[in-house]
Amino acid sequence: MSIEHRDDTGARFGMWLFLYTEVILFSGLFILYAVSLAKYPHQFAEASHKLNIYFGSINTLVLLTSSLTIALAITAIQRNQIKPTLILCGVTVGLGALFMVNKYFEWSMEISHGIYPGSEHLAEMGNGITTFFNLYYFTAGLHGLHVVLGGSLIAVVAVLVAKGKVTAERYTLLENSALYWHLVDLVWIFLFPLYYLIL
Amino acid sequence: MEEHKHEPVPYRTFIKxxxxxxxxxxxxxxxxxxxxxxxxxxxxxxIASVKSSLVIFIFMHLRQESRLFKIGLLILLVILAIFIGLTFTDILYR
Known part of the structure; x- marks a missing residue:
């Protein structure tokens, strides 16, 4: 019998530490947002009104639901219910993809209205509105990248579940991927009201 | 040391x-x-903070983790408070 070093709690704690650094990464962007909001309160409100609240709300529902499905997937694998685990992972990845499709339509619409970083139309609206949209594209873009990475990670782990490499006895990989996915949800929980809902 | 296993959280809790x-x-x-x-x-x-707490403690199983994980979160929040607080002492009193 081979001797195996295994520390599930340590692996999870390592993931949490990594997620803390992710929070610090995003918090830098939120601080920039806060400082700019203090400087240009009226322009930020005006710019926020140009965002489509329906896209934002629907994407919030999509992400919250995907967070539910991946949390359920953990319970399923702990109970050794492999098929439900795979279905729940699939739904999570599908919802992540739906989020990105919505984002595609949302950004296409905004770009077609001349709202994108560096556009002349935006420059004419002044510094406050330009700052808002630059931060919006950067923060939401970085968040979107996290959605793509998290979704890919879950898809890969789902394949490992199907192959029997991730099991009820050993599911840390799935659990850590789920933690990452929840972080994506957490960032959106703050991003949505701050960018879409300023009055 | 025996690996501490988490009890599965019931589906119903997550749905609530x-x-x-x-x-x-x-x-x-x-x-x-x-x-x-x-x-x-x-x-x-x-409201976003309340939502985050629900996600962190229940969806992310922090409730079931050992004290070390919770202290880690607390340290993160203190770091963020310093980070944001000090930035604003600069911004507001320039």
Whole structure:
């Protein structure tokens, strides 16, 4: 019998530490947002009104639901219910993809209205509105990248579940991927009201 | 040392949390359409913090983790408070 070093709690704690650094990464962007909001309160409100609240709300529902499905997937694998685990992972990845499709339509619409970083139309609206949209594209873009990475990670782990490499006895990989996915949800929980809902 | 195994969280618990999250989202959107002046942003942040706590403690199983994980979160929050607080002492009193 081979001797195996295994520390599930340590692996999870390592993931949490990594997620803390992710929070610090995003918090830098939120601080920039806060400082700019203090400087240009009226322009930020005006710019926020140009965002489509329906896209934002629907994407919030999509992400919250995907967070539910991946949390359920953990319970399923702990109970050794492999098929439900795979279905729940699939739904999570599908919802992540739906989020990105919505984002595609949302950004296409905004770009077609001349709202994108560096556009002349935006420059004419002044510094406050330009700052808002630059931060919006950067923060939401970085968040979107996290959605793509998290979704890919879950898809890969789902394949490992199907192959029997991730099991009820050993599911840390799935659990850590789920933690990452929840972080994506957490960032959106703050991003949505701050960018879409300023009055 | 024997690996400490978590009890599976019942499906029902997660579904209840999800319903609470959806309800809080509706509250955020509705409240954001009413003028409270500067309070609007604090209300939005307050609701977002409640939602985050639900996600962190239940969806992310922090409730079941050892004290080390919770201290880690606390340290993160203190670091963020220093980071944000010190930035604003600069911004506001320039």
């Amino acid at each position: 949390v999800w319903i609470a999250l959806l309800a809080l989202t509706v509250v955020t959107v509705v409240v954001s359409r009413i003028h409270f002046g500067a309070a609007n942003i604090w209300i939005a942040l307050g």
